[in-house]
Amino acid sequence: MSSSKIFVARLLGLDVFDPLGDRLGRLRDAVVLERGPGRRALAVGIVVEVLGKKRVFVPMTRVQSVSSEQVIASGLVNLRRFQQRGAETLVAGQVFDRRVTFLDGTGQGVVEDVGLEHLPNGDWAVDEYFVRRGSAGLRGFRRRGDSVIVAWNEVVFGDIREPQGATQFIESHDDLKPADFADALHEMDEKRRLEVATELQDDRLAEVLQELPDDEQVAILSSLDTERAADVLEEMDPDDAADLLSELPETQKESLLGLMEPDEAEDVRRLLEYEENTAGSMMTPVPVILPPEATVAEALAAVRREEISPALAATVFVCRPPLETPTGRYLGLVHIQELLRSAPPEPVGKLVDKDLEPLSDFASVQEVSRLLATYDLTSAPIVNEEGRLVGAVTVDDVLDHLLPDDWRSHDDDAPVRPTRRTHLRPKGVKRG
DSSP: OOOSEEEHHHHTTOEEEOTTSOEEEEEEEEEEEOOOTTSOOEEEEEEEEETTTEEEEEEGGGEEEEOSSOEEEOSOOOOSBOOOOTTEEEIIIIITTOEEEETTSSOEEEEEEEEEEEOTTSOEEEEEEEEEESOEETTEESSOOOEEEEETTSEEEOOTTSOOOHHHHHHHTTTSOHHHHHHHHHTSOHHHHHHHHHHSOHHHHHHHHTTSOHHHHHHHHHHSOHHHHHHHHHHSOHHHHHHHHTTSOHHHHHHHHHHSOHHHHHHHHHHHTSOTTBHHHHOBSOOOEEOTTOBHHHHHHHHTOTTSOHHHHTEEEEEOSOOSSSOSBEEEEEEHHHHHHSOTTSBGGGSOBOSSOOEETTOBHHHHHHHHHHTTOSEEEEEOTTSBEEEEEEHHHHHHHHSOTTGGGOOOOOOOOOOOOOOOOOTTOOOO
């Protein structure tokens, strides 16, 4: 090992490599085994996020080197999704933000980091805690004090049933994409999931909610007070907000729509009028729409906006005013490749692909998926019976409807080495 003592918080997010320099994944947590009073907990492994956003267990016996820049692990990686067993404890997930009492009688504190020591026999054991004096509240510390490093046997934890504060978990996972954060929430029990979800900022919670199964979305939204729930719905994409509201009782749905901003609520109400599994029920009513006289430069600026998803950014829809859905007459679409090949002053009306017929808002999921597959599209134009653009269905919208409800739980348990898809190599390691 390159270090005889490591602090777990400094390892979170580090890349994990094999000895040949191929990247296995990213370190997300460490697992320790409690051994009873008077005995140090042993670190038994690390949790690594591999390709496919799956979290797997790598035993400490496979960890060859640990530094502040990388972790090197040997052997095959079992791709079975990590599940805790018995007395195993997740350091970042369950120890960080836990309250402890100092045995010298000087008060209480909150654990912010855990130090592991490499023992002569090769084991890794909990050696120290980095503790901030004070106590934890639901939204941070009620009292803040200085931080100290104490030996493992100089503090005692509170009741194990006391939940870990959500603040540290959120901070340590702040770099996760919404889908990855949703996977982490999905693996938690319901109580813990609600604790973490309610501590997220409204915009972050909206992003994460859109990636969760329907029942978990409903449980989280219902746990919020009504005004905050309406605020979160406003931050969601209209089609995702409509899908979530359709799962709620009618009185709760109407109450939330009444608290939303009128413009936001209007988009969602229009989507709720469509029958399930129609193009209208799963489309977004706010794709990128421009008039025919807009220039290529303006179109490229529009698709570069941060709030535009990659699937929607690949297509600009050209319509007569008004440009809010339902628009004036739909004229056609322009592909992003055509924009990139054209001069900035060129009007988009001259670049329109008029051969691609739009779909009716009552088209089936099968019709939409067939159009996307046939023409290699990431989004399809949806019009009403008057030929006005009412929205666009993206490929991820279709996948959400075609995949089974429990697709997040599907596993590949084969113990194989991940496919070599990156060329990142740890420093100082050469190919054999």
